[in-house]
Amino acid sequence: MEADDHAVDDIVRRLQAGERSALAEVYDRHHEYLRRFATRLLADEHAAEDLVHDAFLALPKAVMRFEGRSTLRTFLVSIALNRCRHHVRAAARRRKASERWMRLSVPKEPPDPDARYRDSELAVRLARALDRLPLEQRIAFVLCAVEERSGAEAAAMVGSSEGTIRTRLLRARRKLQVLLEDDQGGEA
Amino acid sequence: MSDLDRATEAFRAVQDRRRGDAAHTRDRLLASVVRDRRRQRGMFAAAVVLALVLTNSTTWALSTGRVSEAADELAAWLDAPSSAEPTVAPRARPAPAPSRRAAFPTPASAPERSTARPNAPPNERPNAPPPERAAAPAGSARAAPPAPSRPTPPDQGTEPPLADDLAVALADLEGRASPSEDDRERGAFATAHAVHFGDDGAARSLAAWDAYLARFPHGRFEPEARFNRAVCLLRLGRDDAARRALTPFAEGAYAGIRRRDAARLLEALSNGRLNR
Numbered sequence: 001m002e003a004d005d006h007a008v009d010d011i012v013r014r015l016q017a018g019e020r021s022a023l024a025e026v027y028d029r030h031h032e033y034l035r036r037f038a039t040r041l042l043a044d045e046h047a048a049e050d051l052v053h054d055a056f057l058a059l060p061k062a063v064m065r066f067e068g069r070s071t072l073r074t075f076l077v078s079i080a081l082n083r084c085r086h087h088v089r090a091a092a093r094r095r096k097a098s099e100r101w102m103r104l105s106v107p108k109e110p111p112d113p114d115a116r117y118r119d120s121e122l123a124v125r126l127a128r129a130l131d132r133l134p135l136e137q138r139i140a141f142v143l144c145a146v147e148e149r150s151g152a153e154a155a156a157m158v159g160s161s162e163g164t165i166r167t168r169l170l171r172a173r174r175k176l177q178v179l180l181e182d183d184q185g186g187e188a
Numbered sequence: 189m190s191d192l193d194r195a196t197e198a199f200r201a202v203q204d205r206r207r208g209d210a211a212h213t214r215d216r217l218l219a220s221v222v223r224d225r226r227r228q229r230g231m232f233a234a235a236v237v238l239a240l241v242l243t244n245s246t247t248w249a250l251s252t253g254r255v256s257e258a259a260d261e262l263a264a265w266l267d268a269p270s271s272a273e274p275t276v277a278p279r280a281r282p283a284p285a286p287s288r289r290a291a292f293p294t295p296a297s298a299p300e301r302s303t304a305r306p307n308a309p310p311n312e313r314p315n316a317p318p319p320e321r322a323a324a325p326a327g328s329a330r331a332a333p334p335a336p337s338r339p340t341p342p343d344q345g346t347e348p349p350l351a352d353d354l355a356v357a358l359a360d361l362e363g364r365a366s367p368s369e370d371d372r373e374r375g376a377f378a379t380a381h382a383v384h385f386g387d388d389g390a391a392r393s394l395a396a397w398d399a400y401l402a403r404f405p406h407g408r409f410e411p412e413a414r415f416n417r418a419v420c421l422l423r424l425g426r427d428d429a430a431r432r433a434l435t436p437f438a439e440g441a442y443a444g445i446r447r448r449d450a451a452r453l454l455e456a457l458s459n460g461r462l463n464r
Contacts, residue, residue, distance in 0.1 A: 018225075020218060020221055020222070023217070023218070024214070027217060031210055031213070031214070036203075036204060039203045039208065040199075040200065043199070043203060045206045045207075045208055048206070048208060049209055049212075052208075053213050053217050053220070056217050057220050057221065060221070119201055119202060120202055122194060122195045123198045123201070123202035123203070126192075126195040126196065127199065145196050146196060146199060146200050173192060177192050180192060180195060181191070184191075
């Protein structure tokens with residue numbers, strides 16, 4: 001939540017006037033939040049970094065449409081969502097490529113059943129499954145299940161209705177469940 | 189907890205552990221902004237200059253058959269065939285309305301050595317030999333231009349400076365409340381360019397380029413301004429000053445911009461082959 005409405009109005013005005021220092025200030029204030037969202041959405045550091053860069057780069061133009069109905073942070077996430085398609089594909093390609101390399105190396109010892117390793121394995125499997133979802137379902141899942149946002153908030157970010165978000169989330173969960181089971185069955 | 193819920197928690201934890209590279213992305217972002225703005229400004233400045241040139245010089249140029257002012261001017265100096273063939277046939281046009289000109293003072297230190305009328309093009313000055321053109325391939329020789337018809341310049345001192353007007357117009361177009369330094373530079377250059385290629389006379393052109401360079405000695409358009417200034421000096425017969433102005437270009441001082449043109453002019457100056 002923006003603590004000071006006047007400060008937000010001032011920085012929005014300066015962004016709209018094209019002040020580079022305003023963009024740097026907004027970046028410093030919101031980059032960690034946007035990066036965390038982008039990383040959760042894309043499950044790839046490099047793609048996330050690119051998406052963060054693109055979203056902030058688009059902000060000076062996009063902010064002309066900002067009406068203050070959401071926070072600036074939420075507005076940034078909306079911009080990122082509008083621009084994420086290309087980055088989702090890039091992240092998926094990188095993941096496939098790295099998995100091909102990993103399959104080439106056969107582990108000499110059984111993997112350590114450490115919890116952190118198990119988490120890491122689960123995360124990789126879910127990232128793989130997310131790559132196989134339609135983009136809209138992936139976005140709904142990341143916003144609602146990973147980020148734990150409300151349906152209303154997710155709908156506002158994406159620019160659709162709450163009902164649409166719930167439908168996409170439901171379909172995403174069903175498909176992901178099946179993909180995870182298949183993935184596990186394949187490894188057995 | 190379902191497998192999916194466990195996977196979701198694990199996914200969140202793993203992604204949140206990733207650090208990213210905030211500092212590098214910040215630098216990259218700000219560099220991208222600068223690069224994008226420069227590209228926009230370059231395109232915009234080119235459009236403004238082109239609009240001015242078309243408004244001021246092409247009307248006269250079309251009416252007199254001289255379209256490629258810069259190439260023709262250089263060729264006229266060097267007795268060489270024009271490097272740019274007229275692409276539009278001269279046709280009768282109504283006399284253009286007087287255009288607004290900047291009230292540039294004629295520099296006191298620049299005596300007019302030429303005996304020409306102030307606004308005469310180089311090859312129409314009285315007492316000057318007719319241009320001797322080298323043998324040129326068929327179809328590339330120029331016909332002698334007909335007597336120019338020029339708009340009568342308005343009274344100097346009653347018109348607001350064109351450069352400032354342009355700066356305001358540029359600021360308006362880009363949504364700024366007042367002109368930025370960059371707007372002022374673009375306005376000053378476009379004005380000098382229009383004076384120079386609108387053939388307002390060498391003295392007025394020189395004053396216009398001096399005005400631009402006084403305000404923006406190392407501006408974005410410095411090389412072009414200095415070269416055009418050198419051409420004005422040649423037209424005014426100030427050979428030593430012209431030589432000093434052209435030598436850096438011939439030596440490649442401006443990343444090779446106008447190097448060949450400057451070398452040709454200097455050689456013609458040395459050999460007494462300049463057509464004045």
